[in-house]
Amino acid sequence: xxxxxxxxxxxxxxxxxxxxxxxxxxxxxxxxxxxxxxxxxxxxxxxxxxxxxxxxxxxxxxxxxxxxxxxxxxxxxxxxxxxxxxxxxxxxxxxxxxxxxxxxxxxxxxxxxxxxxxxxxxxxxxxxxxxxxxxxxxxxxxxxxxxxxxxxxxxxxxxxxxxxxxxxxxxxxxxxxxxxxxxxxxxxxxxxxxxxxxxxxxxxxxxxxxxxxxxxxxxxxxxxxxxxxxxxxxxxxxxxxxxxxxxxxxxxxxxxxxxxxxxxxxxxxxxxxxxxxxxxxxxxxxxxxxxxxxxxxxxxxxxxxxxxxxxxxxxxxxxxxxxxxxxxxxxxxxxxxxxxxxxxxxxxxxxxxxxxxxxxxxxxxxxxxxxxxxxxxxxxxxxxxxxxxxxxxxxxxxxxxxxxxxxxxxxxxxxxxxxxxxxxxxxxxxxxxxxxxxxxxxxxxxxxxxxxxxxxxxxxxxxxxxxxxxxxxxxxxxxxxxxxxxxxxxxxxxxxxxxxxxxxxxxxxxxxxxxxxxxxxxxxxxxxxxxxxxxxxxxxxxxxxxxxxxxxxxxxxxxxxxxxxxxxxxxxxxxxxxxxxxxxxxxxxxxxxxxxxxxxxxxxxxxxxxxxxxxxxxxxxxxxxxxxxxxxxxxxxxxxxxxxxxxxxxxxxxxxxxxxxxxxxxxxxxxxxxxxxxxxxxxxxxxxxxxxxxxxxxxxxxxxxxxxxxxxxxxxxxxxxxxxxxxxxxxxxxxxxxxxxxxxxxxxxxxxxxxxxxxxxxxxxxxxxxxxxxxxxxxxxxxxxxxxxxxxxxxxxxxxxxxxxxxxxxxxxxxxxxxxxxxxxxxxxxxxxxxxxxxxxxxxxxxxxxxxxxxxxxxxxxxxxxxxxxxxxxxxxxxxxxxxxxxxxxxxxxxxxxxxxxxxxxxxxxxxxxxxxxxxxx
Numbered sequence: 001x002x003x004x005x006x007x008x009x010x011x012x013x014x015x016x017x018x019x020x021x022x023x024x025x026x027x028x029x030x031x032x033x034x035x036x037x038x039x040x041x042x043x044x045x046x047x048x049x050x051x052x053x054x055x056x057x058x059x060x061x062x063x064x065x066x067x068x069x070x071x072x073x074x075x076x077x078x079x080x081x082x083x084x085x086x087x088x089x090x091x092x093x094x095x096x097x098x099x100x101x102x103x104x105x106x107x108x109x110x111x112x113x114x115x116x117x118x119x120x121x122x123x124x125x126x127x128x129x130x131x132x133x134x135x136x137x138x139x140x141x142x143x144x145x146x147x148x149x150x151x152x153x154x155x156x157x158x159x160x161x162x163x164x165x166x167x168x169x170x171x172x173x174x175x176x177x178x179x180x181x182x183x184x185x186x187x188x189x190x191x192x193x194x195x196x197x198x199x200x201x202x203x204x205x206x207x208x209x210x211x212x213x214x215x216x217x218x219x220x221x222x223x224x225x226x227x228x229x230x231x232x233x234x235x236x237x238x239x240x241x242x243x244x245x246x247x248x249x250x251x252x253x254x255x256x257x258x259x260x261x262x263x264x265x266x267x268x269x270x271x272x273x274x275x276x277x278x279x280x281x282x283x284x285x286x287x288x289x290x291x292x293x294x295x296x297x298x299x300x301x302x303x304x305x306x307x308x309x310x311x312x313x314x315x316x317x318x319x320x321x322x323x324x325x326x327x328x329x330x331x332x333x334x335x336x337x338x339x340x341x342x343x344x345x346x347x348x349x350x351x352x353x354x355x356x357x358x359x360x361x362x363x364x365x366x367x368x369x370x371x372x373x374x375x376x377x378x379x380x381x382x383x384x385x386x387x388x389x390x391x392x393x394x395x396x397x398x399x400x401x402x403x404x405x406x407x408x409x410x411x412x413x414x415x416x417x418x419x420x421x422x423x424x425x426x427x428x429x430x431x432x433x434x435x436x437x438x439x440x441x442x443x444x445x446x447x448x449x450x451x452x453x454x455x456x457x458x459x460x461x462x463x464x465x466x467x468x469x470x471x472x473x474x475x476x477x478x479x480x481x482x483x484x485x486x487x488x489x490x491x492x493x494x495x496x497x498x499x500x501x502x503x504x505x506x507x508x509x510x511x512x513x514x515x516x517x518x519x520x521x522x523x524x525x526x527x528x529x530x531x532x533x534x535x536x537x538x539x540x541x542x543x544x545x546x547x548x549x550x551x552x553x554x555x556x557x558x559x560x561x562x563x564x565x566x567x568x569x570x571x572x573x574x575x576x577x578x579x580x581x582x583x584x585x586x587x588x589x590x591x592x593x594x595x596x597x598x599x600x601x602x603x604x605x606x607x608x609x610x611x612x613x614x615x616x617x618x619x620x621x622x623x624x625x626x627x628x629x630x631x632x633x634x635x636x637x638x639x640x641x642x643x644x645x646x647x648x649x650x651x652x653x654x655x656x657x658x659x660x661x662x663x664x665x666x667x668x669x670x671x672x673x674x675x676x677x678x679x680x681x682x683x684x685x686x687x688x689x690x691x692x693x694x695x696x697x698x699x700x701x702x703x704x705x706x707x708x709x710x711x712x713x714x715x716x717x718x719x720x721x722x723x724x725x726x727x728x729x730x731x732x733x734x735x736x737x738x739x740x741x742x743x744x745x746x747x748x749x750x751x752x753x754x755x756x757x758x759x760x761x762x763x764x765x766x767x768x769x770x771x772x773x774x775x776x777x778x779x780x781x782x783x784x785x786x787x788x789x790x791x792x793x794x795x796x797x798x799x800x801x802x803x804x805x806x807x808x809x810x811x812x813x814x815x816x817x818x819x820x821x822x823x824x825x826x827x828x829x830x831x832x833x834x835x836x837x838x839x840x841x842x843x844x845x846x847x848x849x850x851x852x853x854x855x856x857x858x859x860x861x862x863x864x865x866x867x868x869x870x871x872x873x874x875x876x877x878x879x880x881x882x883x884x885x886x887x888x889x890x891x892x893x894x895x896x897x898x899x900x901x902x903x904x905x906x907x908x909x910x911x912x913x914x915x916x917x918x919x920x921x922x
Contacts, residue, residue: 022063022064022065022066023063023064023065023066023068023071023087023091024061024062024063024064024091025061025062025063025064025071025073025087025091025092025093026059026060026061026062026091026092026093027059027060027092027093027094027095028054028057028058028059028060028093028094028095029041029043029054029058029060029075029077029095029096029097030058030094030095030096030097031096031097032096032097032098035096036058037054037057037058037059038054038058038077038097039053039054039055039057039058039661041053041054041058041060041075041076041077041097042075042076042077043060043062043073043074043075044073044074044076044250045062045064045068045071045072045073045074045847046071046072046073046074046084046250046251050062050063050064050065050068050847053661054661055660055661064087065847067847068847070086070087071086071087072084072085072086072087073085073086073087073093074250075095075097076248077097081097081098081282082248083095083097120591120656120657120658120664120665120666121583121585121591121593121656121658122583122593122656123559123561123581123582123583123593123594123595124224124225124226124581124593124595124652125224125225125226125593125652125654125666125668125670125720126222126223126224126225127150127221127222127223127225127722127740128220128221128222129146129149129150129220129221129222129223130219130220131215131216131218131219131220131246133149134146134149134215134218134221135215135852135917136793136795136804136806136840136842136854137149137806137838137840137854137856138838138840138852138854138855138856138915139856139915140215140257140259140268140270140292140294140915141210141211141215142210142211142213142214142215142218143155143168143170143210143211144211145215146170146210146221147907148791148806148808148838149740149791150172150223150740151720151740151741151742151789151790151791152172152173152174152225152718152720152742152789153170153171153172153223154170154171154174154201154785154786154789154906155168155169155170155171155210156168156201156904156905156906156907156908157341157904157908157909158198158200158900158903158904166194166209166372166374166422166424166453167192167194167209167210167211167212167424168211169196169200169201169202169205169207170202170207170210171201171202171207171238171785172223172225172238172239172241173225173238173239173670173672173716173718173742173744174716174744174747174782174785175237175238175672175674175716176202176205176238176781177196177202177205177206177207178205178206178207178235178601178604178678179235179236179237179238179601180207180235180236180238180239180240180241181228181232181234181235181236181239181240181241182207182208182210182240182241182243183232183240183241183242183243184213184243184245184366184368184428184430185242185243185244185245185352185364185366185430186242187430187432187445187447187484187486188232188447188449188482188484188506189208189243189428189449190208190426190428190449190450190451190480190481190482191206191207191208191451191480191482191604191606192206192207192208192209192426192451192453192480193206193451193452193453193477193478193479193480193510193511193606194206194451194453194478195478195606195607195610197612197627197680199776199780199817199818199902199903200780200784200903200904201780201784201785201904203680203777203780204607204678204679204680204708206604206606209370209424209426209451212348212368212370212372212424212426213243213368214272214288214290214348214350214368216255216272216274216288216290217245217246217274217286217288217350217352217368218243218244218245218246219244219245219246219247220244221241221242221243221244222241222242222244223239223240223241223242224239224240224241224242225238225239225652225668225670225720226239226595226597226650226652226670227239227579227597227598227599227648227650227672228240228579228597228599229565229577229579229597229598229599229600229601229648230547230563230564230565230577230578230579230597230598230599231547231549231563231565231579233504233543233545233565233567234543234567234600234601234602234645235601235602236599237599237600237601237646237648237650237672237674238672245286245350245352245366246274246276246286246288246352247284247286247352247354248278248284248286249275249276249277249278249284249285249286251921251922252273252274252275252276252921252922253273253274253275253919253920253921253922254271254272254273254919254920254922255270255271255272255273255274255917255918255919255920256270256271256272256917256918256919257269257270257271257272257292257915257916257917258270258915258916258917259294259913259914259915259916260913260914261297261910261911261912261913261914262860262911262912262913262914263297263299263911265295265296265297265298266294266295266296266297266341266910266913267293267294267295268292268293268294268295268915269292269293270290270291270292270293271290271291271292272288272289272290273288273289273290274286274287274288275287276353280355280356281356282354282356282362283353283354283355283356284353284354285351285352285353286351286352286353287349287350287351287352288348288349288350288351289348289349290346290347290348291346291347291348292344292345292346292348293344293345294341294343294344294345295343296338296340296341296342296343296375296376297340297341297910298338298339298340299339299340299899299909299910300334300335300337300338300339300896301334301337301339301892301895301896301897301898301899302333302334302895302898303329303333303334303335303337303894303895303896304885304889304894304895305325305326305329305330307885307886307889307894307895308325308329308335308894309321309322309325309326309329310322312886312889312890313325313889313894314382314384314385315384320404321384321404324384324400324401324402324404325384325402327400327402328382328383328384328400328402328414332414334896335380335382335894335896336380336382336414336415336417337379337380337893337896338377338380338417339896339897339899339909340376340377341908341910342374342375342376343374343375343376344372344373344374345372345373345374346370346371346372346373347370347371347372348368348369348370349368349369349370350366350367350368350369351365351366351367351368352365352366353365353366357433360435360436360437361433361434361435361436362433362434362435363431363432363433364430364431364432364433364434365429365430365431365432366429366430367427367428367429367430368426368427368428368429369425369426369427370424370425370426370427371423371424371425372422372423372424372426373421373422373423373424374421374422374424375419375420375421375422376419376420377417377418377419377420378417378418378419378420378460378527378528379527379893379896380415380416380417381415381416381417381418381460381526382402382415383402383403383410383413383414383415384402384403384404385415386415386416386463386526387403387405387410387413387463388413388415388416388461389409389461389466389467389469390409390467391461391467391469391471392416392459392460392461392471393413393414393415393416395411395412395413396412396414397412398412399411399412400412401413402414402415416459416460416461417459418457418458418459418460418525418526418527418528419457419458419459419460420455420456420457420527420528421455421456421457421458422453422454422455422456423453423454423455423456424451424452424453425450425451425452425453426450426451426452427448427449427450428447428448428449428450429447429448429449430445430446430447431445431446432444432445432446432486433445439491439492440489440490440491441488441489441490441491442487442488442489443486443487443488443489443502444486444487444488445485445486446483446484446485446486447482447483447484447485447486448481448482448483448484449481449482449484450479450480450481450482451478451479451480451481452477452478452479452480453477453478453479454474454476454477454513455474455475455476455477455515455528456472456473456474456475457472457473457475457519457525457527457528458471458472458473459471459472460473460525460526460527461525461526462518462519462521462522462523462524462525462526463522463523463526464521464522464523465518465521465522469518470518473515473516473518473519473525473530474515474516474519474530475515475516475519475520475524475525475528475529475530475531476512476513476514476515476519476530476531476536477513477531478510478511478512478513478606479509479510479511479513480508480509480510480511480605480606481508481509482506482507482508482509483506483507484504484505484506485504485505485506486502486503486504487502487503487504488500488501488502489501489502490549496552496553496554497550497551497552497553498550498551498552499548499549499550500548500549500550500551501546501547501548501549502546502547503544503545503546503547504544504545504546505542505543505544506542506543506544507540507541507542508540508541508542508605509538509539509540509605510538510539510540510604510605510606510609511536511537511538511539512531512535512536512537512538512609512610512611512612513531513536514530514531514532514533514535514536515530515531515532516530517533518530519531520532520533529612531612535611535612537609537611539605539608539609540605541569541570541571541605542569542570543567543568543569543570543602544567544568545565545566545567545568546565546566547563547564547565547566548563548564549561549562549563550562550563556585557584557585557586558582558583558584558585559582559583559584560580560581560582561579561580561581561582562578562579562580562581563578563579564576564577564578564579565577565578567600569602569645571608572602572603572642572643572644572645575600575602575645577597577598577599577600578597578598579595579596579597579598579650580595580596580597581593581594581595581596581597582594582595589657589658589659590655590656590657591655591656591657591658592654592655593652593653593654593655593656593668594651594652594653594654595650595651595652596649596650596651596652597649597650598647598648598649598650599647599648599649599650600645600646600647600648601645601646601648601678602645603643603644603645603678603708607630607643607678607708608629608630608631608643608708609629609630610627610629610708611626611627611628611629611632612626612627626704626705626706627680627705627706627707628705628706628707629707629708630642630643630707630708634705634707635707637758638684638707638756638758638759639756639757639758639759640707640709640756641709641710641756643678643708643709643710644676644710645676646674646675646676646677646678646710647674647675647676648672648673648674648675649672649673650670650671650672651670651671651672652668652669652670652671653668653669654666654667654668654669654720655667655668662725662726662727662728663724663725663726664722664723664724665721665722665723665724666720666721666722666723667719667720667721668719668720668721669717669718669719670716670717670718670719670720671715671716671717672715672716672717673713673714673715673716673750674712674713674714674716675713676710676713676753677710677711677712677713677714677781678708678709678710678711679708679709679711679712679772679773679777679781680706680708680777681706681707681708681709681711681772681773681777682706682770682771682772682773682774682776682777683704683705683706684704684705684706684707684759684762684770685703685704685762685770686698686703686704686705687762707772709753709772710753711752711753711772711773712749712750712751712752712753712773712781713749713750713751713752713753714747714748714749714750714781714782715746715747715748715750716744716746716747716748717744717745717746718742718743718744718745718746718747719742719743719745720740720741720742721739721740721741721742722739722740722741723738723739723740724736724737724738724739725737725738730796732798732799733796733797733798733799734796734797735794735795735796735797736793736794736795736796736797737792737793737794737795738791738792738793738795739790739791739792739793740790740791741788741789741790741791742788742789742790743787743788743811744786744787744788744811747782747783748782749778749781749782752771752772752773753772755769755770755771755772755773756772759771759772774818774824775816775824775825775828776815776816776817776818776824778816779814779815779816779828780815780903783813783814783815784813784814784815784903784904785813785906786810786811786812786813786906787811787812787813788809788811789808789809789810789811790808790809791806791807791808791809792806792807793805793806793807794806800843800844800845801841801842801843801844802841802842802843803839803840803841803842804838804839804840804841804842804854805837805838805839805840806837806838806840807835807836807837807838808835808836808837808838808907809833809834809835810833810834810835810836810906810907811833811906812830812831812832812833812906813830813831813905813906814828814829814830814831815828815829815831815901815903816828816829817829817890817891817901817902817903819887819890819891819902820887820890820891821887821890823873823874823877823887825870825871826869826870826871826873826874826877827867827868827869827870827874827877827878827887828867828868828870829865829866829867829868829891829901829903830865830866830867830868831863831864831865831905831906832864832865832866834861834862834863834864834906834907835861836856836857836861836907837857837858837859837861838854838855838856838857838858839854839855839858840852840853840854840855841853841854847921848920848921848922849918849919849920849921850918850919851916851917851918851919852916852917852919853914853915853916853917854914854915854916855912855913855914856912856913856914856915857908857910857911857912857913858912859912860911860912861911862899862909862911863899863900863905863906863907863909865901865905867884867887867888891903
């Protein structure tokens with residue numbers, strides 16, 4: 001026994017010694033052309049996650065476990081050919097990297113199309129987020145990872161989802177999803193086919209489906225926080241997000257993701273495979289396959305039985321009705337409602353590759369396909385609200401009839417729960433060729449992309465069809481496709497003057513897909529009416545644009561740049577935009593930078609053509625409201641003008657400090673004005689008289705109508721700060737500190753477009769003249785995202801073990817809910833600042849096997865709001881307990897949505913969530 005114990009101790013000692021023993025490799029990396037040192041070169045031990053980067057002088061030092069036999073180092077840097085070098089016996093290497101056309105313009109948004117620069121001394125503010133940094137958030141989807149890494153980026157689930165369950169609205173700098181351009185390897189990603197129509201952030205807009213992009217296929221993400229319409233055309237008013245895919249193959253890995261909320265729901269299971277191969281001198285092929293299943297999470301509220309049973313809710317204040325409603329809620333305190341994160345199942349496939357055709361010519365390609373199935377629930381139809389005509393619910397043994405209808409068919413009837421099911425298909429692909437001839441770089445590419453959504457509504461009825469109604473409906477869907485051709489040509493005319501020019505031709509097609517007849521006749525399918533055949537359209541347009549870009553290094557410290565672009569659209573005409581920027585370096589430590597630019601955003605085909613009837617919650621009922629397109633008869637009768645492009649002016653100024661390779665800080669101010677900003681208008685109510693408007697709305701079966709209009713002139717200004725201090729030595733361990741923040745100084749309405757006279761003649765719910773805007777629309781546009789967000793992170797590495805601690809401060813969010821009724825201008829819902837803490841652990845068992853565990857929202861912090869009186873009238877109302885109780889019930893659907901209200905909040909209501917990952921490399 002003693003001998004066995006002694007043997008075990010000896011083995012443990014040997015294992016420990018083997019784990020501690022290190023081989024120290026040093027060296028220098030230089031440019032093969034001029035011999036200058038190259039800072040920030042990425043160096044990794046092939047087949048492992050062990051690595052480092054070069055300092056400002058191109059030097060590096062790397063510790064390699066002695067257990068790794070015959071290690072090979074992989075050297076890679078943007079615009080240079082990667083090298084794989086075996087470590088010699090001397091443990092010293094001098095590496096000379098050759099410039100490579102295959103990697104030119106990999107970061108295409110930084111300074112135009114010229115030479116690339118480090119993040120702190122670029123003329124424009126840039127966030128550069130690696131795959132490893134996104135991974136430490138513990139978030140599985142790409143958009144959620146950005147939420148906890150980029151201060152100016154915001155996205156969140158809304159409590160009632162419908163089609164939005166397929167993707168969440170996101171935005172940068174509180175400017176809406178339509179004003180951030182998404183690129184894949186520098187090429188335009190297709191928009192989603194969905195327009196956000198809920199009364200939640202992003203209403204009336206659309207964006208690319210970020211959650212469709214698999215995180216594990218991404219090498220890094222670069223976000224340009226400045227207007228870039230002059231470079232890329234429409235949609236780049238707030239900035240550009242360029243997603244760089246993994247390219248040269250280093251290793252294969254299989255990852256298993258698992259997750260669960262602290263309440264035991266929201267289970268997650270995902271399997272990811274990333275692999276590929278290298279061939280020839282520079283050829284590579286990388287592919288990704290993933291399957292993910294996320295079950296729903298439910299956070300139901302407790303229904304206020306007294307309010308529900310009153311005439312303000314579903315009752316009529318008679319004793320009999322009140323007793324029935326209270327009896328039902330005594331049995332089901334939550335009203336059987338679900339306040340949920342939807343159930344999602346997805347499959348993602350992606351490839352990225354490059355084929356050298358010679359020393360100076362490369363063919364490149366990438367393609368992705370995503371399928372997603374989402375299942376969510378509408379509000380539960382309690383029996384005293386909606387009937388099922390004997391078609392849906394099984395009757396329970398309790399014979400109570402809650403409906404007030406004497407028909408015995410409703411004895412034991414307890415309501416029904418409509419489901420909304422969405423099937424999403426999203427694809428994109430690019431094929432291109434890059435060449436270098438006589439110093440001229442040519443990049444010619446062809447890109448396709450599309451997004452298609454089809455919907456199913458189950459377990460519901462069409463109340464106008466009553467007993468003849470089906471219980472499953474196909475309400476139709478949406479589709480969007482684009483085809484893009486690009487030509488980009490550039491050259492260093494002389495050593496310090498770079499010129500670039502090019503052109504883009506793009507065609508777009510948008511389609512509303514007709515639903516089955518029963519889904520739209522009369523009231524349509526209850527909870528989500530279908531798309532009428534008269535609204536089912538297919539519209540197309542094309543545009544062509546051209547740009548020229550100049551970058552002039554006047555001295556080694558002073559840089560000037562300028563870009564101009566002209567664009568012509570087939571449906572609204574031409575636009576001309578420009579940008580000028582400058583950067584001045586002081587002692588290679590301090591950088592001063594600034595830019596001024598104009599921009600534009602073309603109305604999307606969705607905004608030109610979308611027409612629908614939508615079920616929405618008002619007071620204590622679901623009503624059908626309409627959205628008429630810009631060229632409809634309704635728009636003509638009310639004098640709605642044709643949509644035109646938004647125009648912007650962007651000013652930025654900032655400073656970057658980089659005294660050494662481990663410490664950096666940037667501070668940037670931005671000022672953005674947008675004229676003719678497009679909005680989803682307030683609802684123009686049915687006047688209920690004999691007017692032409694009333695006749696139209698009665699024929700459409702709607703209680704009100706909205707439009708897309710150029711409604712606002714706005715100003716947005718704020719400050720971004722990003723700081724990082726890496727490799728702080730704490731004994732034998734390393735500590736990294738990162739801090740990033742965005743503060744919104746103002747996001748305001750300068751001027752509202754004139755409301756057409758025929759709309760003014762109508763009255764709103766408060767008896768005032770109707771308007772294209774109201775307090776709810778303004779709040780969704782200006783205050784529904786955090787006023788500020790700050791992220792403080794610590795990364796602590798202890799040999800094979802690492803700890804990540806992140807604290808995210810979400811600033812206040814403010815809503816003006818339409819259900820506040822006559823108090824809508826006197827009271828607002830204010831979500832208070834909250835700090836969300838995430839803690840992650842990672843252990844590298846071997847060079848091939850690692851595991852991580854993350855506790856998201858460690859302290860189980862939930863959004864918290866209060867009603868705030870803005871005027872004396874509002875303050876007096878809130879001092880009246882009866883009025884305040886009514887208002888709280890109105891914005892939470894009688895308590896069904898107690899945490900986020902009906903509109904959403906600044907972060908998730910799920911509370912603490914656990915995520916685990918196991919990764920095996922081979």
